[in-house]
Each structure stands twice: as C-alpha cells, then as structure tokens.
Amino acid sequence: MATPAKRPTIRxxxxxxxxxxxxxxxxxxxxxxxxxxxxxxxxxxxxxxxxADPVARALRGGRTGTVGxxxxxxxxxxxxxxAHAIQRELRxxxxxxxxxxxxxxxxxELVLAQRLAAQRVDGLIVAPVGPAGGSWVxxxxxxxxxxxxxxxxxAEVVGEVAFDQTTGVGEVLRHLxxxxxxxxxxLSWAVGASxxxxxxxxxxxxxxxxxxxxxxxxxxxxxxxxxxxALEVLSREDRPTxxxxxxxxxxxxxxxxxxxxxxxVPEDISIVGFDDHPLSRLVxxxxxxxxxxxxxxxxxxxxxxxxxxxGQADERRIVIAPTLAVRASSGPVT
Amino acid sequence: MATPAKRPTIRxxxxxxxxxxxxxxxxxxxxxxxxxxxxxxxxxxxxxxxxADPVARALRGGRTGTVGxxxxxxxxxxxxxxAHAIQRELRxxxxxxxxxxxxxxxxxELVLAQRLAAQRVDGLIVAPVGPAGGSWVxxxxxxxxxxxxxxxxxAEVVGEVAFDQTTGVGEVLRHLxxxxxxxxxxLSWAVGASxxxxxxxxxxxxxxxxxxxxxxxxxxxxxxxxxxxALEVLSREDRPTxxxxxxxxxxxxxxxxxxxxxxxVPEDISIVGFDDHPLSRLVxxxxxxxxxxxxxxxxxxxxxxxxxxxGQADERRIVIAPTLAVRASSGPVT
DNA sequence: GACGAAATGTGAAACGATAAACTGAACCGT
DNA sequence: ACGGTTCAGTTTATCGTTTCACATTTCGTC
Numbered sequence: 108m109a110t111p112a113k114r115p116t117i118r119x120x121x122x123x124x125x126x127x128x129x130x131x132x133x134x135x136x137x138x139x140x141x142x143x144x145x146x147x148x149x150x151x152x153x154x155x156x157x158x159a160d161p162v163a164r165a166l167r168g169g170r171t172g173t174v175g176x177x178x179x180x181x182x183x184x185x186x187x188x189x190a191h192a193i194q195r196e197l198r199x200x201x202x203x204x205x206x207x208x209x210x211x212x213x214x215x216e217l218v219l220a221q222r223l224a225a226q227r228v229d230g231l232i233v234a235p236v237g238p239a240g241g242s243w244v245x246x247x248x249x250x251x252x253x254x255x256x257x258x259x260x261x262a263e264v265v266g267e268v269a270f271d272q273t274t275g276v277g278e279v280l281r282h283l284x285x286x287x288x289x290x291x292x293x294l295s296w297a298v299g300a301s302x303x304x305x306x307x308x309x310x311x312x313x314x315x316x317x318x319x320x321x322x323x324x325x326x327x328x329x330x331x332x333x334x335x336x337a338l339e340v341l342s343r344e345d346r347p348t349x350x351x352x353x354x355x356x357x358x359x360x361x362x363x364x365x366x367x368x369x370x371x372v373p374e375d376i377s378i379v380g381f382d383d384h385p386l387s388r389l390v391x392x393x394x395x396x397x398x399x400x401x402x403x404x405x406x407x408x409x410x411x412x413x414x415x416x417x418g419q420a421d422e423r424r425i426v427i428a429p430t431l432a433v434r435a436s437s438g439p440v441t
Numbered sequence: 442m443a444t445p446a447k448r449p450t451i452r453x454x455x456x457x458x459x460x461x462x463x464x465x466x467x468x469x470x471x472x473x474x475x476x477x478x479x480x481x482x483x484x485x486x487x488x489x490x491x492x493a494d495p496v497a498r499a500l501r502g503g504r505t506g507t508v509g510x511x512x513x514x515x516x517x518x519x520x521x522x523x524a525h526a527i528q529r530e531l532r533x534x535x536x537x538x539x540x541x542x543x544x545x546x547x548x549x550e551l552v553l554a555q556r557l558a559a560q561r562v563d564g565l566i567v568a569p570v571g572p573a574g575g576s577w578v579x580x581x582x583x584x585x586x587x588x589x590x591x592x593x594x595x596a597e598v599v600g601e602v603a604f605d606q607t608t609g610v611g612e613v614l615r616h617l618x619x620x621x622x623x624x625x626x627x628l629s630w631a632v633g634a635s636x637x638x639x640x641x642x643x644x645x646x647x648x649x650x651x652x653x654x655x656x657x658x659x660x661x662x663x664x665x666x667x668x669x670x671a672l673e674v675l676s677r678e679d680r681p682t683x684x685x686x687x688x689x690x691x692x693x694x695x696x697x698x699x700x701x702x703x704x705x706v707p708e709d710i711s712i713v714g715f716d717d718h719p720l721s722r723l724v725x726x727x728x729x730x731x732x733x734x735x736x737x738x739x740x741x742x743x744x745x746x747x748x749x750x751x752g753q754a755d756e757r758r759i760v761i762a763p764t765l766a767v768r769a770s771s772g773p774v775t
Numbered sequence: 776g777a778c779g780a781a782a783t784g785t786g787a788a789a790c791g792a793t794a795a796a797c798t799g800a801a802c803c804g805t
Numbered sequence: 806a807c808g809g810t811t812c813a814g815t816t817t818a819t820c821g822t823t824t825c826a827c828a829t830t831t832c833g834t835c
Contacts (some may be wrong), residue, residue, distance in 0.1 A: 116791060127815050132793060135580070141813060161559055163791030165496045168818045181528065184720075187521040194515065194542055206540040208528055222537065225448070225495055322646055330719055372485055386518075389693055391725030431630065450821060461785050466823060475783065500790050548834035 115155040124151050135159070154326060160358070165227035173203040174412065175223030177216065179236030179257070181208040182329040183296070183356045185382040185401075186234060189255070192405035193232060200413050204227070211328055213237025217246075232414045235259055238303070251415050255408045256399075258305070266411025266423040268404050275429035276309035279351055279379050282395070282431060284317045287440035288349040291341050292340050294333060294361065295353045297325030297414055305350040306353050306381075322347070333360030341368055341376070348376060348440050353382040355387050358394055362436075373438030383432055393434035399427045444632055449489040458485050469493070499561035507537040508746065511555030513570030513591070515542040516663040517630070517690045519716040519735075520568060523589070526739035527566060534747050536563070540630065545630070547571025551580075558584050564746045569593055572637070585749050589742045590733075592639070600745025600757040602738050609731040609763035610643035613713050616729070616765060617683050618651045621774035622711060626674050626681040628667060628691045631659030640687050640715075656681070660691055667694030668701075675702055675710070682710060682774050689714040689721050692728055696770075707772030716768055727768035733761045 117135070121128045124147055134140045134148035135157075149265045151157075165171045174197055194204045205228055209216035216236050223231060224246060231250050235257035246252065247262035255268040283291060294309050307323055314321040326336050333352070337360055340350065352358035358380035365372050372378055372392055380387055383398035404427055411423040451469070454526050455462045458481055463639045468474040468482035469491075485491075508531055512520045528538045539562055543550035550570050557565060558580060565584050569591035580586065581596035589602040617625060641657055648655040658674060660667050667686070671694055674684065686692035692714035693737055699706050706712055714721055717732035738761055745757040 117793095118791075128791090129793075129816080130814060132791095133814090139813070144813080154684065158555070158559065160500075162496055162499045162561055162793055163820090164793080166494075166500050166822095167793050168820060169793070181521075181525040184518075184521075187515075187518075187525070191515040191521070191542065195544065196732070198542075198544075204540070204542075206538070208525065208532075208538075209534075210529065221492070222495070225492065227496055245788095320792080359720060362723055386693060386720050386724065389696055389724045390720065391727075393725075452821075462822080463786075463824085464784060466821095467784090470823095473783070478783080494821050497790090498823080500821080501822070501823050502790065620780095 113140060114160070115152075115157045116160070117157070120148060120155065120157060120163065122150050123155075124148055128432045140169050168227075170229055170416075172201065173205050173226070173228050175218050175220070175226070175228035175231045175262050176204050176206045177209065177219055177223065177231060177235075178206070179216070179234050180211045180296075180328045182210065182332075183354055184359075184384045184386070185355055188384060188401055189234060189405065192401050193255075193408060196405045196409040200409060202409075202413075203419050209236050210258060211236055213240070217242050220246050229416060230265075230300055232408050232412060233257070233260065234260065242354040251412060253408050253412045255404055264422070265415040267425070268408045268410065268411070270404075271426050271428055272305045273309045273312070273379070274401075275431075276306060277313045278429060278431040279381070279395075279397060280310070280313045280317055280319060280321075282433065282437065283349050283351065283377065283379065286349075286377065286438060288347075289318075289320055289440075290345070291319055291321050291349045291351055292347040293323045293351045293353065294326040294336065294340075294357045296328050296357065299312045308356065310351075321351075326352075326354055328354065330356065330360045333357040334364050337364030341365065346376065349379065351374065351379045351381075351435070353381045355367040355382050355384040355396055357392065358387075358396070358436075359390065362390060362394070372436050374441055377437040377440075379437050388432075388434060392436045395434045396432050397435040398430045398432050403427060448494070449486075449491045450494070451491070454482060454485050454489065454491060458482055460631045480654060482593045484757055500608070502561075504563050504750075505561050505723050506535065507539050507560070507562050508566045509554070509560070509562035510538050510570075511542045511543065511565060511567045512540070513543055513555065513568050514545040514630075514662045516544065516717045517688055518693075518720070519689055522718060522735055523568060523739065526735050527589075527742060530743040531740045534743060535661075536743075536747075543570050545570055547574070551576050552710040554580050554739055561751060565601075566746060567591070567593065568743050569768055585746060587742050587746045589738055596751075598756070599749040600742065601759070602742045602745070603758065603760045604733050604738075605760050605762055607643045607646070608640045609715070609733075609765075610640060612730075612765040613645045613715070613731060614644070614651055614653060614655075616767065616771065617685065617711065617713065618653060620683075620772060621713065622681075622683040623652075623774075624679070624681040625653055625655045625683045625685055627657045628660040628670065628674075628684060628695065629657050630662050630688055630691065644685075650735045653671050655685075660686075662688065662690055664690065664694045665698065668698050669698070671695040671698030672702065675699065675704060678708070683713065683771070684710065685713045685715075689716050689718040689728065692721075692730070692770075693724065696724060708775055710773075711771040714769050722766075722768065726770045729768045729771040730764050730766050731761055732764045737761060 121131045136147045136386045197204050207219040231252045234255045243259045253266035256270050263379045326333050380394045380396035383396040387396050389395040407425045451465050455465045468479045541553040564584045568589045577593045577596045585599045587600035590604050598624050714728045714730035717730040721728040721730045741759045
C-alpha cells in the first residue's frame, strides 16, 4: 500500500518526447501526426509500459471497452453458465465485463443498471428478472441494451435474444400429458412484481389447451430455496403427479426433497426442469429438461451489441428454439 | 441512444442553490458547512435524484466503493459458487463488484488485475490460478489484496483465506488407501506455469507416506475439458482403480466419461472430487468430495478486506479446514 | 473593544484523457 | 506572387469531483 502506484501517464510521455499532451494522445491512436512522430511516441509508450487510463477516458466520454452484464440471479446455476458464456464471448471481442447480480430483486436490478450506466459501460446485456419499470425505458434510451431471456417492456433495445417459452413450455406439458399426468405443480422462480411472466403465461395457455390442472407456485432460486417448498408440496394429501420447475436449479432442490422423503423419481413423481444445465444429465435421475443453446444465446447477444457499437443501427432479434431433452426423471403415471 | 443521458451533476445543484461547487461537495458529505446549508443542499440533491459520479470520483483518487474480484476460471462450477458468495457478501457491505475471469490463464490473470487496478477498485479479492509472478508483488503493494484458495508467492497481501490442502488431500488419499486402492490417477486443473501447486505437492507428499502410486494428469477445467481426458485414462490397459479429481467440475466430466464407457462407479472405478459443489450430492452416484465452507471463505475474505479498508492494518489469515464428505462414488477395490 | 480562533464559504488546481479551435509552415495551381 | 489547402502541431476547454489555500464573518474572551 505504500506509494499509490504510479502508472505512466500521457503527460509523462509528452515530456519525454518534447511534445504536447494532445500530440501524444493523437499519436497513440495513430491519427493526424506524422509517421515519424507516431513511431517515436509509440516506442516511448511501449518503453514506459503505458496503458491508457480507462477511468479518465470514461470521464471524458469516449468508449470504455467495457460492457455491463446484468443477471437476474447468480444463485441460479444456469444463469451462472450464461454469465460465463457471455463474459467469454465479450472477451473474444476485446471487451471487458462488469458483472452485476440483482440476486432476484427487480428494484436492485434497476439500481445496478443505473450504476453500470454511471460507470460508463459501452453497452448493457441484461437477463432481466422482473418486467420493465419505467426507468428501464430511459436507461435503454441512453445506453445500447440487449436483453437475453426476458423482455423489458416498452424499452427500446438494440437487440433481443428471446427464448421461445411457449414452445418450450408446450413441449413439456405435452410430454407430461402424454405420460398421463393431469395434476401438475409448476414451480416458478418468484419475484415480487411479475404477474405476467411469459413462461407462466405460457403455462396457463398450454395447460388450458391440454386440459391440465396446473398450479403455479412461486419459489426462490437457490437449492436451499426450493427444497423446503418442495417438501411442502410433496407432503400434501393430493400430491401432484408431476412437478415442472421453471429452472433446473429449482428442480435440483426438488430432487433433493424427494430423496429426503423417500419418494422415487419418476415412479412416485415425475420431475421436469427448464434450461438444461450441463449437470442435469448427471444428476440422479438424469433430469428431463428444456434445452436452449447457451452458446448461441451468448454469441447472439454479444454479436448484437458489437454490431450496434460498430454502427449498424438496425435492431436485431433472435428467437432461440427449445429442444426437449427427455431423460429419466419423467415417466408415466403409475 | 438519443441524448447522452443527463444525470444531474454537482454543479447543477450548486447553481440551483446559489452556492459554489465546492460548498456543495462538502455539504453532500456533511462536512464543514453549516447545518442549514447541508440540509438545503441535500434536499436539492434528493429532489434532483443526484448520485455522485463514480468515475469522476475514481479519477480524483477517492474511494470508489468497488472491489475487484478475480477468479481463476468461471468455467469451474465451484468457483462460480465462490464468486457468487463473495459478490453477495460484498454487497451486504455496500460494496460493488467488478468481476473478472482469467479463464485459466495466469498471464490473462495478471492483465486483468492490472486492468482492475486501473479501474481504481478499492481492493482486490483473488482466487489465483497461477503462482505469483513478479508483477503481483507490485500490484499487491499498491492495492489491498486478499487471496482465497491460493497464494501469491512473495506478494504482501492484507488477508489470506487458505484451504488446508495437505489435510484435504491427505484425507482423500487415506480414504482411498483404506478402501484398498493403490494405483490412483489425479486429475489436476492444468495451467501452464504451476509446477508446485500446493494441492499437487500435497498429493506427492501424502502418496509417498502411504505408499500409493499416484500419477498426476493435467486437465482442463470444464466438463468438456475433462471428459476426453477421462476417456483416455479410463481406456488404458492398466487402468487406475481410482481417480481423484482436484475439482468437482473435473469429476463430473469423469463421471460422464465412465457412463459412456459403461464403467460402473464405484464398482469398476472409484471417483473422488474436491471442493464439494452443492450438486455433488445429487449426481449419480453422489460424489465423494472434500468440502470447504464457501460461505465461511467468502465472509472471511470480504471481512479481511473491509477491515483493512476501515484502517485495521494487521494482516489476517484464516485456514479453512476440510471435511471429507464420503458418498457413493468411492468404494472398495473389487 | 480588540484579538485570535473557529466557522463558513469561495476560487483554482488537479486527476488523465480527448476534441475543437487555432497557428504556422509547406505546398499547390494559376 | 497570391489565396487556398493540407499537414503537424499547440492551446485551451471539458468531463465531475475533491482538496488545498485563501477570504470572510462570527464569536468568545480578556
């Protein structure tokens, strides 16, 4: 902690090359100055190990080379995977990541978005937890924003990676219906103010079509959040014959609960997840789940943002199609 | 993207209150000015929704309220968990997190550390991937640094959360030894320049003591990284009777490989992990692993840093003791 | 009622980089 | 030889905040 780290500054280079600060600034970027000067400056910069100060640059208002990544909850395994994939993809484009975790709280999400904007990120990639409040409209109006796996109603985004919830949910419910299930509990990740989340809406629609009796139960993300809830649902008199979890993380907690209660899966109860985390094929029993290509989502999201930053103004949108991965956790009603 | 977001500035408050910028700056922090002025200024600030610009503040040299979190590889499930825990803990202290992922590359790790320093983080929490290079000494000398689960040789840190590798590894090897295993493959997360990683050293030491034949195989972190390697090891003529993976993520890949080859675990081969990810008890078969309390590690790491920032100068250190969680993936040699 | 010390406030410089506007000089064609 | 470009720089202002040094006013005290 001794001396406060003296990184070389542009001024130092200026002094040592007998040029003005401005000249150095231009030369470093290879603009305007004569070839000889540019060479001389860059040599000196290399010699001193100069790296432009991102903070100063940000204050002045230029590009920062940093993108904000805002996820709904890092407690969710799948979102961890997504965050990693996006982060890695951003880096392959030479962009840095400022990751923020709303931890399931829509209000916190907004605060964090504003904080990221204040940090002068060049753009924002959001996997929203809640529906858009009014402030989102404003944020997205000023900061190129791409949404992944969720909408920000009303906000004008530069790209959108949507997941076809209707089809995904539909496939699950048809699968369960075909296996003879009729009473299904749906564990949805709970957040205060989101009465009309697409996935839940899809559940109601599809359930109505198939004539299924679906009860939607709000649930916390984490393992420790869903397990107690699962215990409650599973202990009921008229236990459902299947549980459909709108996130694999939730499903894991339910599996855990089943194990504690001595319930066999899928003989006593079928369990289906959503998002298909890489470990879902390894758990016991392997979890039936809806797979969306994380890599494709990450690539698209980053691609949209990068394109926009490169000046391509048109809004982009991709809808990622689901694949139902049927594994051993779902079986016929017995 | 229209107008470049006009957040209210300190100057705006100054104008509307007929005070100097300086006065407002002081008043906002409740210093110097008269009570009346302070009140007036803060009221105006609240009215305008003023929030201090972190970038400007950082440039000037003050606290930024942001901590850099540098993890060796977010591809590793356990490190995802750790990152989340630390992030959450930091937030409970009102600190923001700037997360960077070295993706297994020690050089990248250094670059990122410097980048974080340039972003003026108040401190750094590092789960290092490689051993310290010389630059780390310099970085840590200028920036309060806490290490978690790894050392930065030579660097003077303000806190250290160490994991007792020797005991952890010892317990595993004794466990396997007691089960009759003698030829053990150890899959270690590979990184270029780390010939003397503590865990590997511990393996060699303990293996010597117990008279075990341990081969250390370097391995990538991810599922996709360890699976092919596992296939190779498992297909050998003189296949080891047990595989000890120095990370649960690696173990998952190995489990996957066993399944593909039709090997039964633990009848045909025993598998042990390291770190005990929450899902390890749910995979098939449940994975024997070495548990360290993530929460305790996160709390300690953040606590050390916060204490230091609060002026407590003494260096802190905690050694987290392992607990061997014996589950079904390890069994006697048959 | 004069004197020093608080209390309260102001202006200017600084943090590091960038952009707009300006200054000479060299160079062009006519 | 003259006005107009272009080149290669320099000056100056700016981003939003903090802090140092200084200028007033107020106050208690002898």
